[in-house]
Amino acid sequence: xxxxxxxSNLIKIALVIVLLIFFFLRFYLIQQRLLFGWDQAxxxxxxxxxLSGKPTxxxxxxxxxxxxxxxxxxxxxxxxxxxxxxxxxxxxxWFLICYNLMFAGLFWLIIKKIFSTKAAFFSLLLxxxxxxxxxxxxxSWNPVLVPLIVIITWYWCYLAxxxxxxxxxxxxxxxxxxxxxxxxxxxxxxxxxxxxxWLNKQVLSLKKVFLSMVGFLVSFSPLFLFDLRHNFLNSQLxxxxxxxxQTNKEAMAWLPVxxxxxxxxxxxxxxxxxxxTFFLLFTAALFVKGKKSQQSLIGSFYQASAGLFIVxxxxxxxxxxxxxxxxxxxxxxxxxxxxxxxxSKRNWGQxxxxxxxxxxxxxxxxxINPIPFSLINKTSAVKYLTQRFNQEKVNxxxxxxxxxxxxxxxxxxxxxxxxxxxxxxxxxIVVPPExxxxxxxxxxxxxxxxxxx
Numbered sequence: 001x002x003x004x005x006x007x008s009n010l011i012k013i014a015l016v017i018v019l020l021i022f023f024f025l026r027f028y029l030i031q032q033r034l035l036f037g038w039d040q041a042x043x044x045x046x047x048x049x050x051l052s053g054k055p056t057x058x059x060x061x062x063x064x065x066x067x068x069x070x071x072x073x074x075x076x077x078x079x080x081x082x083x084x085x086x087x088x089x090x091x092x093x094w095f096l097i098c099y100n101l102m103f104a105g106l107f108w109l110i111i112k113k114i115f116s117t118k119a120a121f122f123s124l125l126l127x128x129x130x131x132x133x134x135x136x137x138x139x140s141w142n143p144v145l146v147p148l149i150v151i152i153t154w155y156w157c158y159l160a161x162x163x164x165x166x167x168x169x170x171x172x173x174x175x176x177x178x179x180x181x182x183x184x185x186x187x188x189x190x191x192x193x194x195x196x197x198w199l200n201k202q203v204l205s206l207k208k209v210f211l212s213m214v215g216f217l218v219s220f221s222p223l224f225l226f227d228l229r230h231n232f233l234n235s236q237l238x239x240x241x242x243x244x245x246q247t248n249k250e251a252m253a254w255l256p257v258x259x260x261x262x263x264x265x266x267x268x269x270x271x272x273x274x275x276x277t278f279f280l281l282f283t284a285a286l287f288v289k290g291k292k293s294q295q296s297l298i299g300s301f302y303q304a305s306a307g308l309f310i311v312x313x314x315x316x317x318x319x320x321x322x323x324x325x326x327x328x329x330x331x332x333x334x335x336x337x338x339x340x341x342x343x344s345k346r347n348w349g350q351x352x353x354x355x356x357x358x359x360x361x362x363x364x365x366x367x368i369n370p371i372p373f374s375l376i377n378k379t380s381a382v383k384y385l386t387q388r389f390n391q392e393k394v395n396x397x398x399x400x401x402x403x404x405x406x407x408x409x410x411x412x413x414x415x416x417x418x419x420x421x422x423x424x425x426x427x428x429i430v431v432p433p434e435x436x437x438x439x440x441x442x443x444x445x446x447x448x449x450x451x452x453x
Contacts, residue, residue: 015108015121022104022128025364026138027097032370036089036378039141041406044089046075047082048414057226058234060142062184068237071181071222074142087414089375092140100137103148104128110155111337115298118344122353123336129360130336131367132264136329142182143326149179149186150333154301157196161203161297166211173212177219185327188315192308199300249320254313261328265335267363283309286338298341305334373404373431377443382411384442385427388449392416393423400431425450 039060046056058069081091081098107127112120127133136144156172159165176193179186197204227234258279259272270278283306290302312331316323343349385396396412396419398405408429409419426448430438433446440447 011117011121015124018121018125018128019104021361022124023100025128025134025368026100027093028368029370030093030096030138031090031376032374033138033368034092034375035139035371036092036375036407038403038406040089040092041410043075043078043141044082044087044091044410044414045406046072047078047091048087050075050079051083051087057222057229059181062241068241069223069226069234070142070184071178071220073178073181074145078140089379089411089414092375096138096140096144099144099148103137103151106148106155107151110151110158114154114158114301115337115341116344118350119337119341122340122344122350125357126336126340126353126360129357129364130265131267131360131364133332134364135367136326143185143329145182146179146185146326146329147333149175149182150189150330153179153189153193154333157193157301158297160197160208161200166207169208169211170215173215173217174219175215176212177216181219181223185330188308188312189330191311192304195304195307196300199303200296250322251317251320253320253322254316257323257325258328261325264325265332267360279309282335282338289338289342302338305338308334372444377445378407378411381429381442381445381447382408382415384440385429385447386412386415386417388427389417391424393418393420395419395421395423395426397421397426397428399428399435404431405429 042060050056056072056075059072059074060070061067062070078091078095081095082088084094085091104124108120108124111123152175153172156168156175159168160172172193176186176190179189223234255272255276259270259275262275262279263269286302286309287306290299290304290306293299293302309331312328316327340353343353394412394417396408398408400408412419427450428448430446430448433441433444435446435448437448438446439449
């Protein structure tokens with residue numbers, strides 16, 4: 001009994017240490033590392049409209065200005081944080097703290113429940129130390145929720161096999177629907193769920209499938225209402241997305257992106273061909289391990305994961321256009337958990353996992369430096385600028401990278417001013433500050449002030 005209690009206390013102490021590392025690497029100098037770009041400014045503007053009494057039925061667009069809309073849930077998720085901060089973008093920090101607290105807690109509990117305590121501990125350790133995950137976990141935008149949606153889906157799949165409860169199937173469908181509304185890459189996770197239950201047909205019934213469909217469709221209610229009010233605009237854009245013929249399709253356009261994703265994930269630079277080889281070998285290992293597993297739950301989980309990896313490559317090949325690297329983020333929890341559940345059973349495997357963690361820790365320590373044009377830098381420059389305004393409407397111009405003006409516009413308007421090109425002398429924000437006529441540089445951001453300044 002004493003030995004069991006001692007082991008339990010050691011696990012708790014180790015877990016606390018991992019959590020402290022987890023949050024240190026994410027929130028050390030957070031204001032100087034926090035991005036406030038186009039996506040974040042867009043979110044802040046929409047949330048401000050919601051708080052002023054103008055709710056929205058649509059969320060961000062998928063893959064560009066001419067594609068379909070996602071649901072508005074991420075905006076409403078941010079709303080209480082912007083309410084508390086009275087519109088200040090520091091709301092992003094409070095949101096990210098809450099998100100990471102929830103993710104770390106659920107990550108530990110769910111993996112411990114499905115796999116083992118060892119797998120949960122080493123999974124959390126690797127997630128805490130991985131430089132790519134650290135970067136992704138402190139970007140306030142809708143893709144940040146992808147890993148959380150993945151692990152919650154795992155939990156509903158686990159419960160659906162263990163319990164005869166229709167409500168679980170409703171929650172499973174609702175989670176997948178909300179996930180797709182948060183970010184479209186979750187559509188691949190649906191393939192995993194279908195494969196998982198195809199391998200566990202004994203638990204299926206028409207009632208359960210129906211409840212899942214109901215939960216899934218309910219999550220699209222705001223978009224349905226939007227379509228009813230706008231002549232089914234979003235449905236037409238969605239159909240066009242899947243049916244439009246593209247002349248410049250490249251079946252392997254995703255390969256360099258996968259290469260970038262894996263290099264960011266591992267911290268190792270390899271050729272795209274070698275990356276693809278390892279990816280396929282990893283997929284094969286998943287399938288073989290699943291076939292050999294004596295636990296039906298774990299076996300079907302691995303086999304469905306292998307199927308997901310293959311479906312992902314087929315899906316991106318069919319799409320034929322280069323996606324962004326974060327479109328592979330839904331695969332990250334699968335990779336981490338398979339590695340840790342496989343290696344944590346042996347002492348040499350645990351040593352290897354700790355070695356990988358230390359390698360990532362070294363990279364991460366070198367990457368937790370302040371970024372140029374962070375939230376605090378932009379806020380400092382705008383504060384300096386607004387202190388020189390003497391009227392509500394001001395003439396501010398921008399010489400900045402494409403779409404970067406939105407963040408400055410939001411900060412200026414949040415300070416209580418309206419931008420009007422006809423309102424008096426012109427002030428200019430310049431990024432990067434390379435023009436000779438720049439008056440002053442604040443936090444790396446150039447400002448051109450009127451002559452009387």
